[in-house]
Amino acid sequence: MDGEVVAWGRPQGRSVFEKLVSFVEGHPGQSLFKLSMEGVERIDGSFASEAIVELVRRYLGMKGICLTELADDENRFNIDLAATRMDVPIAVWNQGAIDIIGSKPSSGTREALEFALSRLEARAADFVGVNANVSIANASTKFKQLWEQGFLMRSESAADSGGVEFLYRRIG
Numbered sequence: 001m002d003g004e005v006v007a008w009g010r011p012q013g014r015s016v017f018e019k020l021v022s023f024v025e026g027h028p029g030q031s032l033f034k035l036s037m038e039g040v041e042r043i044d045g046s047f048a049s050e051a052i053v054e055l056v057r058r059y060l061g062m063k064g065i066c067l068t069e070l071a072d073d074e075n076r077f078n079i080d081l082a083a084t085r086m087d088v089p090i091a092v093w094n095q096g097a098i099d100i101i102g103s104k105p106s107s108g109t110r111e112a113l114e115f116a117l118s119r120l121e122a123r124a125a126d127f128v129g130v131n132a133n134v135s136i137a138n139a140s141t142k143f144k145q146l147w148e149q150g151f152l153m154r155s156e157s158a159a160d161s162g163g164v165e166f167l168y169r170r171i172g
Helices: 010-025 045-058 073-085 110-117 124-130 136-148
Strands: 005-007 032-036 040-043 064-068 089-094 097-102 153-158 164-169
Touching: 005 010, 005 045, 010 032, 010 045, 040 045, 040 073, 045 064, 045 073, 045 089, 073 089, 073 097, 097 110, 110 124, 110 136, 124 136, 136 153, 136 164
Parallel strands: 005 040, 032 064, 064 089
Antiparallel strands: 089 097, 153 164
C-alpha cells in the first residue's frame, strides 16, 4: 500500500469536496472540469457521494464536470452506485470514449443523448435531420431536458433566422 491513494469515508469526502468547490469557484470563466482518477487505488461509496457526486450535482446545468482515467472496476462501481442513488449522471472518459454512469436518461430522451454523445456538438435541427419522425420542437425539448438533468452542456449561438439557437455538447 506504499504510495496508494485512498479516498475513503464521509469526512474525507467532505474535505475534498470543499477543496474542489474552491478550485471550481476560483476559475469562474471555465465551463468544463476534468477530474482524473489516475493513481486512485480505492474509493468507497461514502467518499464518492460526498466529494464527486455532490460536486457534479452542485454545478448541474452551469458547469460540466467529468471523470477521466477511471479504469478500476471497483472504484467505478462505487461512484456509479452513489451517483445512481443521488440521481446524478456522470460523464466518464476512458481512452477517448465517453460513458455515462449514475442516472440514466428516460426512454424518450435516450436516442437524443446517444446522438449528442456521438459528436462534438449537436443542434435540434441536426437531430431532426436524421430522425424524420421528430419535430424541431420535440427535439429541442429533448435536448433541453438532457441539459437540465446534467447529461449535456449547453451554449447559445445566433441562429440563421436571427434568433437564438442552442448548441448541446457532451461533457468532456
